[in-house]
Amino acid sequence: MKHLHQGLKIHKPGQLSLIQDFGRYGLSHLGLTQGGPIDEYAYSWANHLLANPVNSATIEITLGQADFEVLKPCTLSIAGGELGVTLDGIKVRNWSTFNAQKGQRLKFGFAKNGLRSYLAVVGGFNVKQQHGSCATVMRDRLGGQNEDGKPITHGDVISFSTHRQQLKPNSLTFRFTPDYNLPLKLRVIESYQHSQFSSDSMTAFYQQTFSVSQHINRMGYRLTDGKITPPVGDILSEGIALGAIQVPPNGEPIILLNDRQTIGGYPKIGCVARIDLPRLAQAKPRQAVQFVKGDLKGLQDVWCQWARFFGY
Numbered sequence: 001m002k003h004l005h006q007g008l009k010i011h012k013p014g015q016l017s018l019i020q021d022f023g024r025y026g027l028s029h030l031g032l033t034q035g036g037p038i039d040e041y042a043y044s045w046a047n048h049l050l051a052n053p054v055n056s057a058t059i060e061i062t063l064g065q066a067d068f069e070v071l072k073p074c075t076l077s078i079a080g081g082e083l084g085v086t087l088d089g090i091k092v093r094n095w096s097t098f099n100a101q102k103g104q105r106l107k108f109g110f111a112k113n114g115l116r117s118y119l120a121v122v123g124g125f126n127v128k129q130q131h132g133s134c135a136t137v138m139r140d141r142l143g144g145q146n147e148d149g150k151p152i153t154h155g156d157v158i159s160f161s162t163h164r165q166q167l168k169p170n171s172l173t174f175r176f177t178p179d180y181n182l183p184l185k186l187r188v189i190e191s192y193q194h195s196q197f198s199s200d201s202m203t204a205f206y207q208q209t210f211s212v213s214q215h216i217n218r219m220g221y222r223l224t225d226g227k228i229t230p231p232v233g234d235i236l237s238e239g240i241a242l243g244a245i246q247v248p249p250n251g252e253p254i255i256l257l258n259d260r261q262t263i264g265g266y267p268k269i270g271c272v273a274r275i276d277l278p279r280l281a282q283a284k285p286r287q288a289v290q291f292v293k294g295d296l297k298g299l300q301d302v303w304c305q306w307a308r309f310f311g312y
Contacts, residue, residue, distance in 0.1 A: 056124030081114025187294030
């Protein structure tokens with residue numbers, strides 16, 4: 001196997017572990033969705049703490065229960081959900097960098113706060129790009145370790161380049177670390193067919209408290225415990241933006257995420273502000289969700305500040 005002694009060896013991949021860089025853009029006309037980290041905030045910090053380029057490849061670990069062996073000395077970082085990470089049985093601090101030595105075992109437990117954690121290494125993991133990205137999109141059969149869109153599996157070795165270890169750990173301060181277990185308030189930019197929804201439906205949309213359902217994945221989050229009456233009549237299929245809120249006939253909103261289909265014909269109220277999507281991506285089933293009307297200009301300004309900070 002190539003790179004056999006040059007990275008992380010996967011003993012247990014966990015429930016779902018995927019190679020992710022920032023994703024593919026400008027290819028929706030080919031039917032290719034963007035992929036990439038659905039918690040951009042945690043992904044960006046994992047790389048930023050290591051001074052990596054913003055598009056560096058990471059491992060997105062969902063629900064934990066993973067076991068990796070370090071095959072050569074390195075500096076790594078973790079950010080995102082609290083998955084009880086240990087190195088040779090010693091707890092690793094979340095939102096922080098740490099050094100690991102050859103032969104050590106890095107293990108992820110069960111998710112305690114949030115669902116997903118991002119593991120980064122100095123310089124990023126060495127994974128071949130397809131259409132400008134190594135992001136794993138299972139529905140498109142693109143990206144990942146073997147360029148087939150499949151998750152990391154037992155026996156894989158994820159390569160990284162030899163580098164000098166950091167002398168001191170680098171950590172994110174407490175004020176910037178989110179509590180993923182709190183109820184969500186998602187800001188909405190009204191667009192698409194929002195004017196076709198009745199005033200009663202729009203009032204219900206903003207006044208109800210929804211819950212995250214069991215039907216969640218990287219394509220989207222379906223909400224339950226509340227319903228909205230969609231407009232009557234068909235609409236033409238159209239391009240679907242990140243965070244679009246579509247309302248199917250059963251009235252339960254679906255917020256579409258990174259691995260969404262590129263076109264669709266359900267009516268849509270608008271989009272969740274991109275800066276709020278990382279919190280949604282860490283939400284567990286039964287978590288409470290409310291919508292508030294967002295200010296487009298203000299949300300654009302906040303997003304631009306974030307993008308400039310991380311160097312998007």
